[in-house]
Amino acid sequence: MRLKLLFKLIIILALAGSCSAQDKNQSLPEAPLPVNDNFAKGADVGWLSQMEATGYTFYDTDGSPKDCLKLLKDRGINTIRLRVFVNPSDDKLTGHCSKEETVAMAVRAQNLGMRIMIDFHYSDSWADPGKQNKPAAWVNHTFEELKNDVYDHTFDVLSALKTAGVTPEWVQIGNEIPGGMLWPDGSTDNFGQLAQLLNKGYEATKAIDKNIQVIVHIDQGNNNARFRWFFDQATANNVKYDIIGLSYYPFWLKTDYTENIADLEYNLKDMVSRYDKDVMVVEVGEDYQKVQTTYGMLKAVIKAVKSVPNNRGLGVVYWEPEGAKSWSGYQLNAWQDNGQPSPALDAFKN
Incomplete structure (x- = not known):
């Protein structure tokens, strides 16, 4: 009898030790991210007015036609980003985005309760790491005149917005400028001149409203x-x-987001600690045909930005989610071929 009791006791102790070891080896549940009700969940929709003008129809999941901005809002998006060109052409893809069109779209978005970001390209068309062309009207201007051009254009557009009842929450001075802007004068090869141009944009913005937050934006947010x-x-x-803006496109890096999302998170946190600036992913996108990948990438990016201490990660903006490939030819939209929003955008909910 004593041997039986001793044997049972040994088994009980062994099982208890086994459970304890398993508990130690189990990964603990992740701590919930801090709640940030002010987190910007955004969409850049510079193509929207032209998509509508050319007859593109947006549909809800039940097949009924619906305003694109409302479809985005239904998926948790609370912020609209709008690019501004100086004297754009009428080309549906590379033009438009004039002051007048920008004001009209900003009013529409604000009337739906959405927050506004304005992205100044300081060009007549796309400005990005590969091209930062001066507007045609500014080509022969001296550097001193260019500084005035930046100030006057910025002030003019923001004044028009303010007159229409819209004061943007954020303003970007330049778009993806790792090599500078308004080449060659504002190249990073002459950072002192680039700094003067950026400061003119900042000063014009603050002259409209000192509470507008100014963003400086470069690409490859994981780098x-x-x-x-x-x-x-x-x-x-x-x-x-005021804010460091980042782009993050694993597609253009020819990687899966899982390979460098940790680098993005590290960089976000390093920017805050190194420069004492808030951070924001102002452009993100992934292949619209890979719905689960795009959803997972968006969730991971939102998590990375929200993990920045003290709510200094301000938000995430998807670039042209509504830009259906059948209309734009753009692969990294988030719209289905049937005219309905991609389920990937549900990553913005909650």
């Missing part, structure tokens, strides 16, 4: 060395800004 180099130079040259 910490790229960001340190640029913003170290910005600091040395006394660039005035």
